[in-house]
Amino acid sequence: MIEIKDKQNCCGCTACTAICPKGCIEMKEDMEGFLYPVVDQRNCVNCGVCEKVCPILNCKDKKTFGQKAYIVQNKDEKVLQESTAGGAFTAIAEYVIKRGGVVFGVELNKDLVAHHIYVDTIGELKRFRNSKYVQSSVGGECYIQLNPS
Known part of the structure; x- marks a missing residue:
């Protein structure tokens, strides 16, 4: 059963x-407004799958690599004005969609809550533009959409 004793050991x-x-794990808000998992211990069967999927508990060894830096600026002036990092994300996402893929990202909903969604058209990419300096809610539906089996 997953148990968060130190908040730095959970990425939300x-x-x-x-x-x-x-379905006995629920994300609950702490006093600072961040979401952390809370297990309903009465219904937990201690199967351990929550611990197996946790990226913090199952951190892969760091590999050293030669790092390079690139400066990217989107050629589309409208995209550039609506973006906060030169519009690189939009260019990469367009590449993926043009090849039949889908793109997951974060949008602010009408209540100004940051949450993950996926889009499959270039026109929808504008939903992801601009920075959101808050914790976003991934939600279980994104994981299901990634692996619909």
Whole structure:
């Protein structure tokens, strides 16, 4: 069963909530407004899948690599004005969509809550533009959409 004793050991990805076969893990807000998993211990069967999916508990070894830096600026003036990092994300996302892929990203909904969604058209990419300096809610539906089996 997943248990967060130190907040720095949780990234708020909600993978544990999404994978729990008993649905007994809920993301709850702390006093600072950040979401952390809380397990309903009465319904937990201690299967351990929440711990197996956790990226913090299952951190891969760091690999050293030669780092390079690139400066990217989108050629589309409208995209450039609506973007905060030169519009690189839009250019990469357009590449993916043109090849039949989908793109997941974060949008602010009408209540100004940052949450993950996916889009499959270039016109919808504008929903992801601009920075959101808050924790976003991944939600279980994104994991299901990624792996619909």
